[in-house]
Amino acid sequence: MHGRHGDGGHSPHGRRHGPSKDEYVVALAGNANVGKSATFNQLTGVDQEIGNWPGKTVERAEGILQYRGRRIRVIDLPGIYSISALSTEEQVSREFIAHDHPDLVVNVVDASALERNLFFTLQLCELDTPMVLAVNQVDLAAQKGISIDMRKLSALLGIPVVPTVAIQGKGIAELSDAILDSVRHSPRPHAIEYGREVEDRIRRIMEKVPPVLNGYPARWTAIKLLEGDPDTVWDCRTHAPEAAALAAALGAELEKIHGESPGTVISAERYHAAEKIVEEVVSIHPSEGSELTLTDRIDRIALHPVIGYLLLVLTIGGLLVWTFVIGASVSEVLLGWLSYIAPVEPLIDGSLSDIIFNGAWTGLVAALTLIIPYVIPFYLFLALIEDSGFLTRFSLMLDRGMHKMGLHGKAIIPLVLGFGCTVPACLSCRIIESPKQKFLAAFLVTLIPCSARTIVILGVVAAFVNIWWALALYVLDFVLIVILGRIAFRVLPGESVGMIMEMPDYHVPHLRTVATQTWQRTKSLFWIVLPSYVLGSIVITALYALGYLAPVNAALAPITVFLLGLPVTTGIVFVFGIIRKEMTLLALAAITGTTVFSTVMTPVQLIVFALVTMLYVPCVSTIAALAHEFGWRKAIGITLLEAGLAIALGAVAFRVLSLVM
Amino acid sequence: MASEQLEEYLESILDIEEKDGIAKTSAIAKCMKVAPASVTEALQTLADKGLIDYLPYKGATLTGTGREMARKVKRRHRLLEVFLHDVLHIKEENIHGEACKMEHTLSDETECALCKMLNAPARCPHGSLIEACDREIGSCAECIDKPGLAAAFPVRHDPILPVTSLQPGERAVIAFIRGDSGVVQRLTDLGLTLHTEIKLVRKAPLLGPVEIGVRRTKLAIDHAIADHIFVTPCLGKA
Numbered sequence: 001m002h003g004r005h006g007d008g009g010h011s012p013h014g015r016r017h018g019p020s021k022d023e024y025v026v027a028l029a030g031n032a033n034v035g036k037s038a039t040f041n042q043l044t045g046v047d048q049e050i051g052n053w054p055g056k057t058v059e060r061a062e063g064i065l066q067y068r069g070r071r072i073r074v075i076d077l078p079g080i081y082s083i084s085a086l087s088t089e090e091q092v093s094r095e096f097i098a099h100d101h102p103d104l105v106v107n108v109v110d111a112s113a114l115e116r117n118l119f120f121t122l123q124l125c126e127l128d129t130p131m132v133l134a135v136n137q138v139d140l141a142a143q144k145g146i147s148i149d150m151r152k153l154s155a156l157l158g159i160p161v162v163p164t165v166a167i168q169g170k171g172i173a174e175l176s177d178a179i180l181d182s183v184r185h186s187p188r189p190h191a192i193e194y195g196r197e198v199e200d201r202i203r204r205i206m207e208k209v210p211p212v213l214n215g216y217p218a219r220w221t222a223i224k225l226l227e228g229d230p231d232t233v234w235d236c237r238t239h240a241p242e243a244a245a246l247a248a249a250l251g252a253e254l255e256k257i258h259g260e261s262p263g264t265v266i267s268a269e270r271y272h273a274a275e276k277i278v279e280e281v282v283s284i285h286p287s288e289g290s291e292l293t294l295t296d297r298i299d300r301i302a303l304h305p306v307i308g309y310l311l312l313v314l315t316i317g318g319l320l321v322w323t324f325v326i327g328a329s330v331s332e333v334l335l336g337w338l339s340y341i342a343p344v345e346p347l348i349d350g351s352l353s354d355i356i357f358n359g360a361w362t363g364l365v366a367a368l369t370l371i372i373p374y375v376i377p378f379y380l381f382l383a384l385i386e387d388s389g390f391l392t393r394f395s396l397m398l399d400r401g402m403h404k405m406g407l408h409g410k411a412i413i414p415l416v417l418g419f420g421c422t423v424p425a426c427l428s429c430r431i432i433e434s435p436k437q438k439f440l441a442a443f444l445v446t447l448i449p450c451s452a453r454t455i456v457i458l459g460v461v462a463a464f465v466n467i468w469w470a471l472a473l474y475v476l477d478f479v480l481i482v483i484l485g486r487i488a489f490r491v492l493p494g495e496s497v498g499m500i501m502e503m504p505d506y507h508v509p510h511l512r513t514v515a516t517q518t519w520q521r522t523k524s525l526f527w528i529v530l531p532s533y534v535l536g537s538i539v540i541t542a543l544y545a546l547g548y549l550a551p552v553n554a555a556l557a558p559i560t561v562f563l564l565g566l567p568v569t570t571g572i573v574f575v576f577g578i579i580r581k582e583m584t585l586l587a588l589a590a591i592t593g594t595t596v597f598s599t600v601m602t603p604v605q606l607i608v609f610a611l612v613t614m615l616y617v618p619c620v621s622t623i624a625a626l627a628h629e630f631g632w633r634k635a636i637g638i639t640l641l642e643a644g645l646a647i648a649l650g651a652v653a654f655r656v657l658s659l660v661m
Numbered sequence: 662m663a664s665e666q667l668e669e670y671l672e673s674i675l676d677i678e679e680k681d682g683i684a685k686t687s688a689i690a691k692c693m694k695v696a697p698a699s700v701t702e703a704l705q706t707l708a709d710k711g712l713i714d715y716l717p718y719k720g721a722t723l724t725g726t727g728r729e730m731a732r733k734v735k736r737r738h739r740l741l742e743v744f745l746h747d748v749l750h751i752k753e754e755n756i757h758g759e760a761c762k763m764e765h766t767l768s769d770e771t772e773c774a775l776c777k778m779l780n781a782p783a784r785c786p787h788g789s790l791i792e793a794c795d796r797e798i799g800s801c802a803e804c805i806d807k808p809g810l811a812a813a814f815p816v817r818h819d820p821i822l823p824v825t826s827l828q829p830g831e832r833a834v835i836a837f838i839r840g841d842s843g844v845v846q847r848l849t850d851l852g853l854t855l856h857t858e859i860k861l862v863r864k865a866p867l868l869g870p871v872e873i874g875v876r877r878t879k880l881a882i883d884h885a886i887a888d889h890i891f892v893t894p895c896l897g898k899a
Contacts, residue, residue: 115876116852146877259803261842267849271857271876305866396881400869408883409870498883499870500851 024183025100026065029077029093029124030108031117033504035136038166039108040076041512043176061520067176072183075102097129098215103183106175108134111141111148111163112505114282118274119267121157122192128217130186131159132178134171138163140505144293145285153281158190167510191219192277194269197257201226201250208243209236226251227263295389295505302393312394315385320419323378327451328458330373338365355545356538363537366580367530370421374451376522378420383517386413389506399499405482406489407432408499411441417521418448422618423528424521425450426625436494439630443488443638446618446626447481449474452581453614459585460610464598469607477614480645528628529621536579536620549575559647564612565654566605567592574612580619584609604657608650616646665765669693670703671712671731672738674721685720729795729820736792738764739785740775746786747779756786773811777804781839783888793821793837793891799855800838800845824890825871827861833892834858840889852876853890 028043030036044063061076077093097105107124109117114135124131135148154161160178164171193199205222213221214235221240224232225247236244251262258265302308342361385391391413399409410432418425425445432438449457462470489496543549549572553560556571564570569591576587592600601609617639618626626635673692677684686704690697701717708715712727723731741760745751751759767775776782776794781801784790796814798804804811821836835857838845852875853859860874871887873880 113876113878116878119850119852255806259798259807260800260845261802264802264842264846264849267846268854271849271852271854299863303863303865392881396865396870396872399881399883400865400867409881498886499881500847500883500886501870501881503872503879503881 022071024070024072024104025075025102026072026104026106026179026183027075027077027093027096027102028106028108029097029120031110031120031502033502034108034110034113034117035164035166036076036108037513037516038510039106039134039136039164039172039175040074041516042166042169042172043179044074061516065176065179067180070180072179094123094127097124097127101129101215103186104130104132104179106132106134106179108136108166111135111138112144112146114148115271115274115278118277119270122270122273125157125189125192126217126220126223128188128191128219130182131157131189132175132182132187133157133159133161134164134166134175135161136164136166139165139168139170140507147283147285149281149283153277156190156277156280157192159187167507192273194266194273197254198226198266198269201254205243205247205250208246209240213239222247223266226254227266228261229263293505298506299393302390303397308393308397312397315390315394316416319378319381319385319416322381323374323420323451326377327374331369334369334373335365338368352542352545355541359538359541360534362541362583362586363534363579364530366537366583366586367525367533370452370580370582371522371525371529375420375525376518378451379417379424379518379521380514382416382420383514383521384509386517387507387509387514389504392501392503395499395501396503405444405485406440406496407437407444407485408497410499410501411437411444414441414445415448418445418450419454420451421525421529422446422448422450422622423625424524426622426629427524428521429629434495434497436492437496439634440485440488440492442626442629444481444485446622446638446642447477447484447615449477449614450581452619455582456584456613457610459582460597460606460613464596465603465606469603470610473607473611473614476611480615484645524625528624532621532624533580537583540576540579544572563647563651563654564608565658566609566612567601570609574616577613578617578620580621581613584613604654604661607657608654611653612646612650614646615642615649617643666703667707667710667712668730668734668765669761670707671723671727672734674713674723675728675731675735678722683720683722689721725820732792732820733795734764736794737767737772739789739791740772740779740782741767742785742787743779743782743791744775747782753786770810770812773804773814777811780805780841783839783885790823790825790888793823793839798837801840802842802845805841819893821891821893823888824859824861824873824892825864825884825887827892827894829861829863832858832860832895834895835890836893837891838889839891844886844889848886848890851880852878853880858895859892 028036028040040061040063043065045066063074063076065072065074075096077096096102105124107121109121121133133153135150135153138148141148148163150161150163160182162171162175162178164175166172194202202219202222205225206218209218209221209225211218216224216232221232221236222243225236225243228248228251233244233247236247254262254265260268302311342358382391385394395409395412397409398412402408402411411429413431414425414428417428422445425448426442429438429441429445432441457470457473461473540549552575553568553571556574557568560566560571560574561568570588573584573587573591577584588597589595594600597606617623623635623639626638670689670693673689674684677688677692681688686697686700689704690700693700704713704715704721707713707721707727711724712730713721713723715721738760741763742756745756745759746753773794773796781804782791795817796804796812797817798814804814817836819836822833824833824835827833835853835855838848838853838855848854853873857875862872862874862879864871868884870881870883873882873887
């Protein structure tokens, strides 16, 4: 099943060919939810190095396929989530293909939804890159009575086509064979012809376009010009002004005929081409018996207006409770072990080297006792809900509620992640398309009580006042999130876009995929949270020991003592808390010399202290993550806003609570 | 009976029918603030004209022609409300009454021009969905971006409905997409192209997202976006 364009065919990218190459690069591309991760995991096996790629905000995973004595680097391009032609993921994929020119692109498609998936395949074909098509989940398709003529599909597209069931590892050997073979022969897809009206115009523009422009082939450039893609039009202004002018004229003609923008006409053409291919290769035998699939049946319960919401509350509530019950006990054990190695307490006098070592050690322990017991189990559980397909249902059910805060259902993922750690939650806001909503979601995420803040609330209020005041703080936080969300939604400029989300079929979670997902999220903790804890901890303890921070208590006294009614020593405690929220507990213990906080503070003071800690600034790592995603200006803006808010609310709380308690 | 009054009755029946399935005489009387006796008389007239099916003691349901007429008046009413609210900034409480008086005198030509000027709004100031126009076009981009008379397009044959008013399990074909080229592009990229067959899978309560089956996948779509999709229901099995 080979394409007709073999070795020595024209290469727009000037790629090297032949077996002389030692290492080949293969890119995996495809829609989200088609089993791309599973395919990636099967291909690369355990020999997987997941790297963070510089420059781009969307990450790509990378692994090595060892097969028949060959080493092939496999790059997992981001899954196409939003299915819109202008999404970041799609841009990353196509830029990677055009600029890094991999030796081969493996397009993973879902056998049950071939038509929708071919839409992206046809776009890949336009890039004229060597390709192999992996038709995944053929078993599920067969259950639905769908069978695909792979030979015919291969002939129509001009590239090898391999059926797979990646989760079970079926077809992976065949896919590996096809990859090994194709990296040498570079099967190029046929140019899939669109309707004559469009096709004729594409050809006329192609005549005026250079064979390769910025790494993109002529056909692709011509199509993008016709669609009026701003980047391509800009490039062509200098390199091919004639083509740009012709495309503008032809595009206007198309618009006149169809009454729709050329981009829409071409998208419709792609779907039309996909329909025609599907018509030829897919045959559907309606399965006997019940017409309802398992997914339909589960959805009847999971999306039920009453039972569905009950299930949702139980799942998310259970997730939190489970994490903190397990987390608290594991954390204690872990801290005990680590304390054997060296004492874990902020050291504020002694030699500078001791203090620096102590600072680093405290920071490291603080990070480890957060990440291992609280965050990892939480993310593991979340990945299970996500991979099985339940999370998309939750998004759907919560969509309406999210509208109240100017967000939509998809924002449930960062918001729930925020209960674990704010950093990966901020990073996960990328799944939201509109820049305004992305920023809004990140802002609200910084207000969600992360596990560190939960520890402070539990350790200060629940332990020494009572559990009800601790819960009240939680409730207050949620009310704040809703109110601030509504205000920010009105104040922030930009457009809000409604949700469009694909609803995948349910399936039994695949362990490897779940593990990878958990690691992907935890990973950001190791490269943002861990270093900033250790560094921040060193710097602050050292400054304090050297006496530079001693005036801090005095300087902060107008806020801590006068406004918040707290002991003067809490000034420095709040400074420690910037590194990490529950460092405030450690610092408070070290400075006051007791762990029974009720002996040094009144219940009102304890509540105010916890309230301020909960809100006053996102921790250093969060500020770093916000700056990474949205720039320093916005990161500092959020920080100042929340500091002001915490002081104002703390001052009010102190005065009101003093009256009632 | 004056045509104005007749149209008011059709509008009321449409509203009640959407809520209760059948418009009872008492409900119509309450809605229009008239005596039940005059309702009975009016219903008889409407039935004679073939605009409603009237069963004494049970109530009235609109016929195909009646429903089309009622929808057209409703559309004009809501378009006028948008105009009064957004352009003329008339006081909120007067909008409905004003629109009620103006809707009966609006010509096709003015209706189309008004819609074009207002950029094909989806909802009236009170949040009710505005029906699609009765012109044979695939999307508003065809009309809005073109100079000239909006009413110059030929009249559509088959009646179309917003996809959100389909029942779960019902199949339909996309006939019209409301909104500018951005909306049309977004929906097209999702595979929601004109003439594509879709199935309404589920509607979430309280104007939540709508789940639509298209090209063998299911999409959850924000209600506000789904408002832009209009369909011709497929006949036969629901």
